[in-house]
Amino acid sequence: MKSxxxxxxxxxxxxxxxxxxxxxxxxxxxxxxxxxxxxxxxSYWVYEDSISGNIDSINLIDYKIYIFDPEHTCYxxxxxxxxxxxxxxxxxLHAQSWLDMDDPSFYEYSGYxxxxxxxxxxxxxxxxxxxxxxxxxxxxxVYCIYTYAKNKIYYYWVKNIGVIKKENxxxxxxxxxxxxxxxx
Numbered sequence: 001m002k003s004x005x006x007x008x009x010x011x012x013x014x015x016x017x018x019x020x021x022x023x024x025x026x027x028x029x030x031x032x033x034x035x036x037x038x039x040x041x042x043s044y045w046v047y048e049d050s051i052s053g054n055i056d057s058i059n060l061i062d063y064k065i066y067i068f069d070p071e072h073t074c075y076x077x078x079x080x081x082x083x084x085x086x087x088x089x090x091x092x093l094h095a096q097s098w099l100d101m102d103d104p105s106f107y108e109y110s111g112y113x114x115x116x117x118x119x120x121x122x123x124x125x126x127x128x129x130x131x132x133x134x135x136x137x138x139x140x141x142v143y144c145i146y147t148y149a150k151n152k153i154y155y156y157w158v159k160n161i162g163v164i165k166k167e168n169x170x171x172x173x174x175x176x177x178x179x180x181x182x183x184x
Contacts, residue, residue: 024069024075024076024077025076025077026067026076026077026078026079027076027077027078027079027099027105028078028079029079029081029097029107030105030107030117032117032159033097033107033109033115033117034081035159035160036109036115036143036157036158036159036162037081037095037097037109037112037115037162038063038065038081039060039063039162039182039183040060040182040183040184041060041061041062041063041183042059042060042181042183043059043060043162043180043181043182043183044057044058044059044060044180044181044183045057045058045162045163045177045179045180046058046177046178046179046180047166047175047176047177047178048135048175048176048178049173049174049175049176050174050175050176051172051173051174052173054089055088055089055178056087056088056089056090056175057087057088058085058086058087058088058093058112059085059086059087060083060084060085060183061084061085061086062083062084063081063082063083063084064081064082065079065080065081065082066079066080067079067080068080076099078098078099079097080096080097080098080099081095081096081097081109082094082095082096082097083095083096083111083112085111085112093111093112094111095109095110095111095112096109096110096111097109100120106118108120112162112163113155113157113162113163113166114145114147114153114155115143115145115155115157116145117143121149122147122148122149123145123146123147123148124146124147124148125146126143126144126145126146127143127144127146128141128142128143128144129141129142129144132156132164132165134156134164134165134176134177135176135177135178137177139158139161139164140158141158141159142156142157142158142164143156143157143158144156144157145157151168151169151170151171152168152169152170153166153167153168153169154166154167154169160182161177161180161182162180163177164176164177165177
């Protein structure tokens with residue numbers, strides 16, 4: 001009798017868990033996050049490495065936004081951004097956003113650059129500058145994100161523009177934004 005009762009509880013528990021996974025909440029990227037990483041197709045950025053003089057033109061060739069269902073968890077679904085860029089220096093860049101599963105309001109982005117709005121496991125610090133001058137152009141409200149997981153890189157982001165500077169400490173590359181066009 002006791003084993004039948006335990007079997008009954010086990011079956012009910014499995015059914016309860018299975019039915020709970022079907023009603024996952026869906027989380028969406030905050031508009032402030034999108035303002036830093038999402039651009040229309042046809043937008044481009046031209047960078048110059050201040051050390052080598054190399055030029056890199058990066059063109060956004062396509063993107064998609066969709067609701068992602070991580071099948072390995074029944075925690076939630078979330079809005080995901082994927083982008084493909086053509087780079088004259090690196091040929092192809094793929095970028096994507098993802099949700100930190102511990103905090104449904106917190107997104108990260110990697111590919112064209114790394115962006116987050118708070119410190120993470122691979123971000124040493126984030127500094128917000130009132131203004132920063134890059135190649136005779138002043139930019140306001142600049143986020144500097146310092147990552148150290150693979151390479152020690154500083155990414156400088158401006159809302160509605162993108163990356164204005166990328167400094168790789170290990171390789172001494174220092175890519176500065178020369179020009180850009182946001183295809184509105």
